[in-house]
Amino acid sequence: NRMGLIAQAAAYGGYSLVMMAESFCSGAIDLGPELSPADMFGEAIKRFDRAIEAGTAANDTATVTLARLGRARARLGLGDLEGAGADAALIPEGFVVNATYSDAATRRQNRVHTALYRTPIATVSAAYRNLTFDGVPDPRVEVIDAGRSGMDADVPLFQPAKYSSVSSPIPLATWEEAQLILAEARLRSGDWTGAMTIINDLRAEAGGEPWSAANEVEAWERLKRERGIVLWLEGRRLGDLHR
Numbered sequence: 001n002r003m004g005l006i007a008q009a010a011a012y013g014g015y016s017l018v019m020m021a022e023s024f025c026s027g028a029i030d031l032g033p034e035l036s037p038a039d040m041f042g043e044a045i046k047r048f049d050r051a052i053e054a055g056t057a058a059n060d061t062a063t064v065t066l067a068r069l070g071r072a073r074a075r076l077g078l079g080d081l082e083g084a085g086a087d088a089a090l091i092p093e094g095f096v097v098n099a100t101y102s103d104a105a106t107r108r109q110n111r112v113h114t115a116l117y118r119t120p121i122a123t124v125s126a127a128y129r130n131l132t133f134d135g136v137p138d139p140r141v142e143v144i145d146a147g148r149s150g151m152d153a154d155v156p157l158f159q160p161a162k163y164s165s166v167s168s169p170i171p172l173a174t175w176e177e178a179q180l181i182l183a184e185a186r187l188r189s190g191d192w193t194g195a196m197t198i199i200n201d202l203r204a205e206a207g208g209e210p211w212s213a214a215n216e217v218e219a220w221e222r223l224k225r226e227r228g229i230v231l232w233l234e235g236r237r238l239g240d241l242h243r
Helices: 002-023 037-057 061-077 081-088 111-118 175-188 192-205 216-230 237-242
Strands: 096-099 143-149 156-160 170-174
Touching: 002 037, 002 061, 002 237, 037 061, 061 081, 061 170, 061 175, 081 175, 111 156, 170 175, 175 192, 175 216, 192 216, 216 237
Parallel strands: none
Antiparallel strands: 096 170, 143 156
């Protein structure tokens, strides 16, 4: 299974570089020179290309799809809207790959749960409390009022229901993210009504009411908000704010 293992290693290597590019001002690989975020996105794309090549040879559809979605993220980071949209459009509905966690060792724990439950050093931002669909709570952003403070006695503790234990998985790649990338590619290319269709399809799937937008500016605000909801606590927010 050599080609399959090469595909998996390349795909996960690509995701690590995407996260570096989205989160840091610069970085380095294997004691090499300082790289800009654009450089790191480019290196990630090389690894995703390799993963797609090796995964195709190994008939490993799951890894090929994982790499395509990672490449869509990297291309979006570089402003390659056409390439990002083309990759995102190939992700099948229902696709998901999770990062797994357990209580077997501290380093294997879901750190979001730990930071908000076991040793509450954080709280849910006010912007994510009480999000609703016309008065009905949005199930994608369920927040629990703990009725007490966390480590800081002055800050009320609000906890996310999204990760109920230290063993809860965290999504690494999902069809929903692919749809959001496709929506952004369409919006930035001028098709803001097409972007709104994708956004409202995601909202309908979650049981919510559609959003309206009168122009591209309003559509962009809706997309930014929907990304913040769909990808909540999945390690995307900092990259979104930078972009």
